[in-house]
Amino acid sequence: xxxxxxxxxxxxxxxxxxxxxxxxxxxxxRNRETGFPCIVYSLPREDLETVAxxxxxxRHVELQVQCMSRSHVEADEIAEEVIQHVTAQTxxxxxxxxxxxxxxxxxxxxxxxxxxxxxxxxxxxxxxxTVNLTLTGA
Amino acid sequence: MAVNFNGIVATFTGPExxxxxxxxxxxxxxxSGNSRPDIDITDAGDTTRKVIPGLAEAEKHTxxxxxxxxxxxQFKGFLTxxxxxxxxxxxxxxxxxxxxNLVSIDAWVTAFxxxxxxxxxYTASIEFTKDNTGS
Numbered sequence: 459x460x461x462x463x464x465x466x467x468x469x470x471x472x473x474x475x476x477x478x479x480x481x482x483x484x485x486x487x488r489n490r491e492t493g494f495p496c497i498v499y500s501l502p503r504e505d506l507e508t509v510a511x512x513x514x515x516x517r518h519v520e521l522q523v524q525c526m527s528r529s530h531v532e533a534d535e536i537a538e539e540v541i542q543h544v545t546a547q548t549x550x551x552x553x554x555x556x557x558x559x560x561x562x563x564x565x566x567x568x569x570x571x572x573x574x575x576x577x578x579x580x581x582x583x584x585x586x587x588t589v590n591l592t593l594t595g596a
Numbered sequence: 597m598a599v600n601f602n603g604i605v606a607t608f609t610g611p612e613x614x615x616x617x618x619x620x621x622x623x624x625x626x627x628s629g630n631s632r633p634d635i636d637i638t639d640a641g642d643t644t645r646k647v648i649p650g651l652a653e654a655e656k657h658t659x660x661x662x663x664x665x666x667x668x669x670q671f672k673g674f675l676t677x678x679x680x681x682x683x684x685x686x687x688x689x690x691x692x693x694x695x696x697n698l699v700s701i702d703a704w705v706t707a708f709x710x711x712x713x714x715x716x717x718y719t720a721s722i723e724f725t726k727d728n729t730g731s
Binding site for chain 1: 600602603688689
């Protein structure tokens with residue numbers, strides 16, 4: 459079971475998202491070898507519902523998807539595609555066909571917007587629209 | 597894997613011929629009733645109180661929902677129905693094609709309260725009472 463695999467598989471499996479960001483999808487840090495637009499995703503926290511015997515029954519996972527672009531509008535467009543396509547589903551291993559992770563419910567909870575100064579002298583800023591989602595699964 | 601509220605879908609199908617199912621955008625669900633009152637059968641020689649349970653109260657389900665287009669009129673219409681409709685609360689377990697019905701009963705809509713406020717979504721509280729007349 460891996461929410462990290464789930465997040466990557468779902469984001470990179472949606473053609474509406476990859477049409478915008480191509481393969482520029484990385485966990486936690488932007489790949490500085492490549493340009494924009496891109497997506498950086500992170501899973502900063504899980505809340506576990508655990509019964510007296512210690513077995514974890516349900517997990518609530520925070521997923522943050524940062525959509526980065528040189529254009530404010532494009533960053534928002536990517537974020538909208540994330541909201542549309544990061545939905546409840548089971549992700550399976552391409553090789554074995556076994557389930558890697560099933561997420562039963564996805565709730566987009568908020569969007570944060572910010573910008574960073576250009577690091578390369580470009581007159582265009584780096585716009586970041588972050589979609590915060592809560593995943594629920596086993 | 598525990599059943600999780602996030603994955604539930606609640607639907608009410610009205611009793612009228614051709615009535616369409618109304619799927620509710622549920623934010624919370626509670627069930628009440630299901631309690632049996634004490635009937636006191638203590639007599640003078642007893643040293644402790646004796647009770648037997650009476651008949652259970654009718655089952656009631658209350659949902660808080662965010663209203664979508666058209667649904668307020670639908671649910672207000674259900675308030676005038678004499679026959680009960682069908683309430684289904686379904687959940688699809690993780691990785692399974694089988695949908696489990698957590699609730700599947702004949703019920704009336706017995707209360708509908710619509711509220712809204714500035715900068716808020718219109719929300720409604722809908723109460724269903726189980727139809728036990730056929731049992």
